[in-house]
Amino acid sequence: MTFTMEDIRLNVTSILGQLRNTSSVSLLNDLWELRTQARESLESDKDALLCCLFIDAILDHCEGKEAATGHLYLEQYEIPQIKLFDILIGKFPFVSSSHAISNKLISGWIDGQSHATVLDIGIGRGIQMVSLIKELEINKGLKELTIIGMEPFGDAIIHATKLISQAASTANFKLNLHILEGFAEKADMGVIKRLLPENCGKLVVNASLAVHHIPSVSLRLQLFSQIKSLNPDAIILTEPDSDHMTNDWAKRTANAWIHYGAIFDTIDGLHISREDKNGLKMFFGREIKDVVGTPDANRFERHEPAAHWVSYGERIGMQTYRASELVLAQGAANGINISQTDGIMMQHNNTAVLAVIPLIKHS
Secondary structure, eight states: OOOOHHHHHHHHHHHHTTGGGTTOHHHHHHHHHHHHHHHHTTTTOTTHHHHHHHHHHHHHHHTTOSSOOOOGGGGGGOOOHHHHHHHHHHTOHHHHHHHHHHHHHHHHHHTTOSEEEEEEETOTTSHHHHHHHHHGGGOTTOOEEEEEEEESOHHHHHHHHHHHHHHHTTOSSEEEEEEEESOGGGOOHHHHHHHSOSSOOEEEEEEESOGGGSOOHHHHHHHHHHHHTTOOSEEEEEEEBSOOOOSOHHHHHHHHHHHHHHHHHHHHTSSSOHHHHHHHHHHHHHHHIIIIISOGGGOOOOOBOHHHHHHHHHHTTEEEOOOOHHHHHHHHTTTOEEEEESEEEEEETTEEEEEEEEEEEOO
C-alpha cells in the first residue's frame, strides 16, 4: 500500500501513541515500512525528511543501539557549518528574533549607565554580542562595556574574539573583552569576579541556547546559585520550550515530534533555497537523533519548559520582567507569533517553540 507523506506523518503520530510497546514486532515492521516510503519521497515531499529523521531515531532506540549512528543517505543535505550558522542566525526567525528581543532588553536595562557588564554564557561565535554592540550605539551615555564570555569550544572563541573586536573598533565606547574556555556548570565564579571591573555598572547575565546542555537539574540549580553570588541586576535566558528532560522516552519522543514538527514547518515557510532549508533541517535532525535515539545517559539536548527556567530564577530572588510593546514588536516583525506568559513566548501557529525569559531583581 502506498501512502502520501501526509499519511505517513499521521501514521508516525499514531505510532508515537504505541511507543511504550517498543518490543512489538509488528510495530518495528510498521516503522521499517514507513522508513522505506519516506526515503523514496525525499526528493518530492517536504515532510519526508522529518519522517526519516524521526523513524531512524526511533529505530535506533528500539534496536538498542548504544549510540545513534549516521545515516548515509542523508549526507546529501549537509551544508558547510559556517554557512549553516549564517542561515540560522540571519534567516531562521526564532533565533534572529530572540537576539533582537534580548539585545533590546539589555540596552534598555543599562540605558543611562556610564559603565555596564554583560556575562554571556555560551557566547558561541560572538554574533549576538556584535549585534548588541551595534544596539548600544543609541546609549549615548555609555562610556565602557565589559563583556565576559563563557564558551566550551576553542574554535568558536577565536571567531568570537575577532568578530567582537572588529565591532568594538568603531563603537563610541570602550570595550573590555574576556572569553573563558569551559562549560558553564564547571565555571569558576572566583575567576569571573576578578574579571569584573571595579566600576561594574549594571551586570546582566545572558545565556542564549546554552544552559539546556547542562545535564541535570541539580547542576542547573548550582549554576543559578553561582550566578546569584555575582549579584546580577538582570538575567536573560533564551531556551526552547519543550520537555526533553524527562526520562520517559515515549513522552519525550511525543514532545519532540510536536516541537521539531513546528520547527520544520517554519523552515518550509522561509524564503530561502531548498538546499538551505534541508541544511537547517539537518541541523535540527542531529537534535532529533540525540533526543529520541541516544541512550538517556549520553544525551546532550535536554530542553525544559520555560516555566521551569522561571522557577530556577525565582529560587535566587529574581522575577519575570514584563517586556514593552516595542520589544515584542521585534519578534512580530520577523513573522513570529508572540505571547507573554512564562517570559516572551515565540510560537509557530499555536505551538510554543522558543522562549526569551527576562528576569530582574525583586523590587
